[in-house]
Amino acid sequence: MARVRSADYDIVIGEDCPRALRLFLDKHKFSGVFIICDENTIAKCLPQLIIKCPQLSGSEVIELESGENSKSIQVCEQVWQTLLEANAGKDTLIVNLGGGVVSDTGGFCASVYKRGVPFINIPTTLLAMADASVGGKTGINCFSVKNSVGTITQPAGVFIDPAFLKTLPVRHYLNGLAEIYKMALISNMSFWKKLSGTKKLKIGELILKSVKLKNEIVVRDPLDKGIRKILNFGHTTGHAIESASLEAGGDILHGEAVVAGMMIESHLSMQKKLISRKTLDQIIKVLKGKFGLIPLPQPEQMLRYLKNDKKIRSQQYLLPLINGTGSCKIDVPVSEEQIMTSILFIKELSS
Numbered sequence: 001m002a003r004v005r006s007a008d009y010d011i012v013i014g015e016d017c018p019r020a021l022r023l024f025l026d027k028h029k030f031s032g033v034f035i036i037c038d039e040n041t042i043a044k045c046l047p048q049l050i051i052k053c054p055q056l057s058g059s060e061v062i063e064l065e066s067g068e069n070s071k072s073i074q075v076c077e078q079v080w081q082t083l084l085e086a087n088a089g090k091d092t093l094i095v096n097l098g099g100g101v102v103s104d105t106g107g108f109c110a111s112v113y114k115r116g117v118p119f120i121n122i123p124t125t126l127l128a129m130a131d132a133s134v135g136g137k138t139g140i141n142c143f144s145v146k147n148s149v150g151t152i153t154q155p156a157g158v159f160i161d162p163a164f165l166k167t168l169p170v171r172h173y174l175n176g177l178a179e180i181y182k183m184a185l186i187s188n189m190s191f192w193k194k195l196s197g198t199k200k201l202k203i204g205e206l207i208l209k210s211v212k213l214k215n216e217i218v219v220r221d222p223l224d225k226g227i228r229k230i231l232n233f234g235h236t237t238g239h240a241i242e243s244a245s246l247e248a249g250g251d252i253l254h255g256e257a258v259v260a261g262m263m264i265e266s267h268l269s270m271q272k273k274l275i276s277r278k279t280l281d282q283i284i285k286v287l288k289g290k291f292g293l294i295p296l297p298q299p300e301q302m303l304r305y306l307k308n309d310k311k312i313r314s315q316q317y318l319l320p321l322i323n324g325t326g327s328c329k330i331d332v333p334v335s336e337e338q339i340m341t342s343i344l345f346i347k348e349l350s351s
């Protein structure tokens, strides 16, 4: 088992999670516990959790519909209604048992309900274990714009038990790996080299490495004012792809969009002379080999969403771009034209 200390909570990883969770619940004596799940985590994860942690057996379960569409204000209203009808007070605990959709939505609901009640994340997808459950970003999508409303509120604890991954479909497994590759590419050259190699790596180690790297960055910059922005590498264009897909009723996953976004933004890094053509080719080879490439929406459609992005200032987009494998620079100004060139370059590869 590993325990990673964040600003004021612990991230517990490994087989000792249930014991750590039981101790956490004994220590805090919450007046009520609400477990937020979706239909898949209710069926596949909740029974295991209750067996391992019987204190949770009397908790009220709030079920969201699985999928990105649950990150909406309407779903939050239903969660708040349930909490209000149960007279849930400030000493209520929200348990987010699920992937990034559950932790983003449940975390957001908890962070503003009665001006904030504690919540913990028990991630059940690889993406949520390696990334979304850590760092305190909560949020929902508004008018198809990804994560346009949210808070930065740290959880009271994160309990990562890789045993939950046994039932995760392969597509969602790869989706989570995408964020692990991103973490390596922006912050750790030797980790990137390992991932680029042929040796099979243990998933527990990948999760631990990714969580440690993310946590170090978040602890230095919890409010996303400086260094934390490197975590957004691949996400500006990735979110535009996801938003366009959401609007069209498509089912592109977050990690799939981020892989395409990383390729586009690596090409931008080359345009800005931060990496060489050789490095770009190596990155694309590794990412394409591992994840393939999804068909991209029309560049004009992506541009509409890019304009909505939080990172635009005086007609220039300020993006985190890599300046080597394992290194990233924040707030690099790029023009709309440069973004279009990179989108078209990657679109060409995917057609």
Ligand SMILES: NC(=O)c1ccc[n+]([C@@H]2O[C@H](COP(=O)([O-])OP(=O)(O)OC[C@H]3O[C@@H](n4cnc5c(N)ncnc54)[C@H](O)[C@@H]3O)[C@@H](O)[C@H]2O)c1
Pocket: 038, 039, 040, 041, 044, 045, 066, 067, 068, 071, 098, 099, 100, 101, 102, 104, 124, 125, 126, 127, 128, 131, 132, 133, 134, 135, 136, 137, 138, 147, 164, 165, 166, 167, 168, 169, 172, 175, 176, 179, 254, 255
């Ligand atoms: N807050 C952050 O820092 C952060 C970081 C990265 C991504 N995100 C967000 O995370 C979301 C994506 O999260 P995700 O990829 O985990 O998707 P998800 O929550 O939609 O889960 C993926 C699918 O797997 C199912 N599932 C979950 N656990 C399972 C299990 N153990 N066995 C079988 N099925 C299981 C779910 O029901 C769902 O159908 C996006 O909305 C993204 O914006 C947030």
